[in-house]
Amino acid sequence: MLRPIPAAIGLRYLRAKRRNGFISFISLASILGIAIGVTVLITTLAVMSGFQKEIRDRMLGMVAHATISADGDKLANWQRAVDVAREDARVAGAAPYVDTQALLRGRRNEPAAVRAIVPEDEAQVSDLSTSMVVGKLEDLQPGTFNIVLGRELALWLGVGVGDSVIVTTDFQVTPMGAVPQLKRFTVSGIFEAGYQDFDRRLAVVNLSDAQRLLRIGDGVTGVRLKLHDMDRAQQVTRDLVGRLGGVYRVSDWSIENANMFRALKLEKTMIGILLSLIIVMGSFNLVASQVSLVTDKQADIAILRTLGLTPGGVMQVFMVQGTMIGVIGTILGITGGLLLTFNLEHILRAIESTFGVVLMPEDVYYVTGLPIDLQVSDVVMIASVALVMAFVATIYPALRAARTAPAEALRYE
Numbered sequence: 001m002l003r004p005i006p007a008a009i010g011l012r013y014l015r016a017k018r019r020n021g022f023i024s025f026i027s028l029a030s031i032l033g034i035a036i037g038v039t040v041l042i043t044t045l046a047v048m049s050g051f052q053k054e055i056r057d058r059m060l061g062m063v064a065h066a067t068i069s070a071d072g073d074k075l076a077n078w079q080r081a082v083d084v085a086r087e088d089a090r091v092a093g094a095a096p097y098v099d100t101q102a103l104l105r106g107r108r109n110e111p112a113a114v115r116a117i118v119p120e121d122e123a124q125v126s127d128l129s130t131s132m133v134v135g136k137l138e139d140l141q142p143g144t145f146n147i148v149l150g151r152e153l154a155l156w157l158g159v160g161v162g163d164s165v166i167v168t169t170d171f172q173v174t175p176m177g178a179v180p181q182l183k184r185f186t187v188s189g190i191f192e193a194g195y196q197d198f199d200r201r202l203a204v205v206n207l208s209d210a211q212r213l214l215r216i217g218d219g220v221t222g223v224r225l226k227l228h229d230m231d232r233a234q235q236v237t238r239d240l241v242g243r244l245g246g247v248y249r250v251s252d253w254s255i256e257n258a259n260m261f262r263a264l265k266l267e268k269t270m271i272g273i274l275l276s277l278i279i280v281m282g283s284f285n286l287v288a289s290q291v292s293l294v295t296d297k298q299a300d301i302a303i304l305r306t307l308g309l310t311p312g313g314v315m316q317v318f319m320v321q322g323t324m325i326g327v328i329g330t331i332l333g334i335t336g337g338l339l340l341t342f343n344l345e346h347i348l349r350a351i352e353s354t355f356g357v358v359l360m361p362e363d364v365y366y367v368t369g370l371p372i373d374l375q376v377s378d379v380v381m382i383a384s385v386a387l388v389m390a391f392v393a394t395i396y397p398a399l400r401a402a403r404t405a406p407a408e409a410l411r412y413e
Contacts, residue, residue, distance in 0.1 A: 005309070006316035011324065026289035031329040033282025038333025038386050039340055041275050045378045046341045048268045050371030055264070058195045059257065061127035062202075066233040066252040068240060069222025081223045084243055090236050092228050093124025096220040098210045104203060105166040107158030112203045114167065116210030125226040128191060128204065134161050135189025142208035146188035150199035154190050163187050167203075169214060183213050279386050282329060283393040290322050290397030294404075302406035311402035318398040319391070326390020330383050337379070345370040
């Protein structure tokens with residue numbers, strides 16, 4: 001008796017047995033439709049977030065969080081830039097680098113990006129040393145003219161450790177005409193980052209060897225930075241440039257890879273919208289069940305009206321009843337989504353062992369397990385969408401119930 005009358009009646013209708021079994025079936029279908037939609041959405045977005053996180057972590061393991069380079073061909077006084085960066089508490093590491101494009105010739109020719117590094121400093125800004133599958137990064141000593149190749153790049157060139165690779169860079173103007181700058185390097189190691197852009201297109205050499213090949217003296221392309229909080233990359237680089245003085249070009253991971261991260265975000269959004277149609281179908285079933293219920297309860301509505309219940313109260317009765325169906329479906333969907341998400345990898349392994357298939361080939365996805373990143377914000381958003389759709393679905397049947405004329409409804413009773 002402490003509850004409002006419309007809410008009490010709506011909850012009673014929810015528990016009451018239906019004289020028409022078809023109405024009960026549609027109500028159950030509404031609950032299942034919403035629950036399945038919520039379950040599928042939670043699991044799908046968790047898997048997509050997991051793949052995005054895996055891609056981002058692998059990419060950022062090979063690229064810098066931020067870079068500071070000269071507003072020209074080369075950064076001359078790079079030692080000071082490194083020292084200033086390392087003094088900042090927000091910077092985890094700093095290292096110089098040289099980037100250039102080159103044509104690599106082994107048994108076959110293949111273009112590649114050549115990155116020159118200081119092996120001792122590289123561990124501060126990337127995971128390259130831990131990605132080595134053959135050889136060691138420390139083998140890139142000055143004057144040895146050794147080179148480390150990505151796994152797929154080595155396969156395309158047809159070379160292995162100990163083989164020679166001719167590195168051809170830009171042309172140099174001489175009295176004899178334009179002569180390409182080239183040098184023979186020895187393959188000392190192979191790395192596998194698990195990201196095709198690096199495994200297929202990246203070669204690494206010592207900084208001193210690249211400076212001699214490119215004839216740039218002691219200059220470098222710039223300084224790479226690794227930050228404790230990569231989301232503050234723009235702020236940190238601006239502060240460092242202000243401390244250094246002069247004109248510099250700055251960049252960070254979100255700018256250099258903006259198109260890819262934007263595409264991943266758009267893909268996740270579009271799949272979320274498409275899968276939300278399952279919840280919409282459940283909402284349409286809810287409309288149908290509520291309309292059928294209103295028709296079945298015409299006499300009850302008329303009696304309530306004659307007892308003094310207002311049209312607004314009648315609306316509240318059916319809106320409470322329909323909304324509770326949405327709440328039940330959402331709760332079941334969240335529970336099912338969490339259970340399915342946390343057990344999805346075991347389910348995939350069971351399917352693979354039962355039917356003898358490989359659902360996630362390692363050579364295609366570069367992962368040995370199913371990456372999952374369940375975000376609370378995604379669960380809250382999905383639950384909110386389901387509840388809003390369920391609430392909206394109750395409006396039309398409730399309005400129809402409110403328009404019921406008591407005299408007409410009781411004429412044949």
